[in-house]
Each structure stands twice: as structure tokens, then as C-alpha cells.
Amino acid sequence: MIHLEHVNLIVRDIEETLTFYRAAFPHWSIRGGDKGEWSGKPRNWVHFGDDYQYLAFGDNGVGENRDLAGHQVGLAHFAYVTDDITGVIKRLSDAGFSIAKDGMDDEYRQNIYFLDPNGYEVEFVQYNTDVPNLRNRY
Numbered sequence: 001m002i003h004l005e006h007v008n009l010i011v012r013d014i015e016e017t018l019t020f021y022r023a024a025f026p027h028w029s030i031r032g033g034d035k036g037e038w039s040g041k042p043r044n045w046v047h048f049g050d051d052y053q054y055l056a057f058g059d060n061g062v063g064e065n066r067d068l069a070g071h072q073v074g075l076a077h078f079a080y081v082t083d084d085i086t087g088v089i090k091r092l093s094d095a096g097f098s099i100a101k102d103g104m105d106d107e108y109r110q111n112i113y114f115l116d117p118n119g120y121e122v123e124f125v126q127y128n129t130d131v132p133n134l135r136n137r138y
Contacts, residue, residue: 006047006054007078010061011118014046017057020116021048023095024080024088024124028054065119077113077121085110085126108134 011017021028031054033046038058045058066074082088089099092114100121103111111125127135 004053006049006056008056008058009118009120011057011059012061013117014044014057014059016117018046018048019095020092020097020114021055023091023097024114024122025049026091061118068119068121075120077123079111079123079125081125081127083126085112085124088112088124104138106138108137 009017018030025048028049031047031049033044035042035044037043041060043058043060045056047054047056049055066072068076089112093099097114097116099112100115101113103109103113103123103125108129108131109125109127111123113121113123115121129135
């Protein structure tokens with residue numbers, strides 16, 4: 001078996017970034033962190049998640065994220081499955097984040113997209129069926 005353990009994201013500010021991800025994942029916590037140097041530049045980092053998966057954030061990122069409407073190579077978005085999409089939307093909205101893009105209209109799933117403070121697009125999906133060929137039609 002193989003599964004995704006973590007995604008490592010370079011961000012401008014870790015605390016600002018954690019505001020978004022704490023709202024999305026209230027059951028996650030900081031698993032660890034430290035200071036170091038990356039390619040000659042000081043960098044703080046934290047691992048935010050649970051015992052099985054996490055997001056790694058390294059600070060001191062510069063510039064803007066890729067144009068999500070463009071065709072540049074790079075991360076388009078990453079997605080998480082939830083059993084309470086309404087709760088995710090409420091927590092993120094209450095934390096000051098707006099829906100970036102509506103998901104598709106589909107009887108077998110609901111999805112929504114948000115942008116984190118660094119311009120990473122994060123999709124949240126709630127499936128309304130456990131039947132794989134219905135969940136994975138697109």
C-alpha cells in the first residue's frame with residue numbers, strides 16, 4: 001500500500017497560513033517545527049497535521065503563486081475529502097476566507113475551492129455515495 005503522507009508548501013508567513021488551515025482542520029495540531037537554512041536563506045518550518053498526515057510549511061517565501069487561470073507548470077490545487085462540507089465552509093468563512101470558486105453541480109458529490117493566504121487553491125469534497133464509479137466519473 002502507498003498513501004500520501006505530507007505536502008511541503010513554502011509560504012510567506014506561517015502564522016497567517018495556520019489561520020486558514022486551523023479553520024479547515026480543527027482536529028489537527030502542530031506536530032513539530034524548527035529553524036534552519038534553505039539555499040542560504042533562514043527558514044522556520046512547522047508540520048501541521050495528525051498522526052498520519054500533515055502539511056509542512058516553510059516560511060520566507062517570496063513572490064506570487066502561479067496564475068491559477070494560466071497555463072504555467074506548477075501546482076493547480078490539492079483536495080481533501082470531508083464528511084461535513086457545510087462545516088468546512090462555515091469555519092473558513094468565519095475565519096475571514098471567501099469561497100474562491102464553486103464546485104461542479106453533481107448529485108454524487110459537493111465540492112468547493114478556497115485560496116489560502118499564499119494563493120494555494122484547496123478543494124474540499126464531500127461525496128454523497130460510496131460507489132467508486134459514481135464518485136469518480138470526472
